[in-house]
Amino acid sequence: MLTGFLRDQYFTTAWFGLMAFVWFGWAQESPPRRWRVWLGVGSVLGVGLAVAFGVLTAANWGEPSALEGKYAWFGVLVAVEVIAAGAGCLVLARRGASSWMAWWVALVVAAHFLPLALLLNDIGVAVVGVVQLVALGAVVRRLRGTPTPSSQLAGPIMGATLLLSAAISAAIAAPGL
Template sequence: MLTEFVRDHAFTIAWFGLMAVAWFGWSQEDAPSHWRWKLGAGSVAGLALAGVFGYAMVTRWGQSSALEGRYEWFGLLVLVEVVAATIGSLYLQRSEKGRWAAWWVAMVVAAHFIPLAFLVADGSLIVLGVLQAGALLLLARPLKGKQWSTSRIVGPMMGLSMLLFAVVSAALFVTTEGGVW
């Protein structure tokens, strides 16, 4: 995270830690048994980041945010993301292609990082979104020939990218702020 807004920085680390937990959890839907401990470890790491930086965010809540004066745009972006993910997933389910839901939701998440980067004044989110979308596009063709849920591959990829982004951001946070507490 490359932002001057400390509260936003802490929030993003906490949120990405939590989202890593969600993606690693979704991947357990259809993961091979020998992956499960690794996915669980990723979830624990994400949960630890969410807890520590959730605290950092709460203790800095009075500080400024890039979203000041633009909260309604942030809300609209999140609403569009949720609606697009839901409609696409329902369509896939009804057309008997429900195994693609994780891939679709991941693509919506990756795409939403681009306008989000402008709202929170952080270009690193563009890089993350482009890398995620590119990886998802590269995975689409090999996944077509499989019978299992796309969550098997997409979940770990999204979880790991969120976790790595959060870890790098946490290191930057600690370096610039002198600590979390």
């Protein structure tokens, strides 16, 4: 996003594109009819960015990364994220609130962008996380008391913010291509 490390720029763009695809896909669990085409378009655009910048990441793997010397901490962060998401989903399932799982996972993912930004030395990643946290907080009232799966709102929030971030990152990387 906003890093001085070419490999990290390409990888973040590819990863955000792939994750946009994933979140738009989860949003297709129970979307309003008029959103279906847009969710599909977002998925396709996300995959396109993931493939294009995945190839660029592989071609530039020898370039330096902000994670050099920090890979163990990166592993710890990812492990904590996975455990928090899984544990929260287990609690939600046991309480009969599985419709909130997508929202919970989105909250964990958004929150993990804050320490990830420190590891990557990339303020742009933190901005994405903050925007997502605010947007996820804003939809709680709308989700509360409805049987609607939270993926209906959490998916598009995460997909759109990740796709927009990937597109911005791609634009920033473009002059170096």
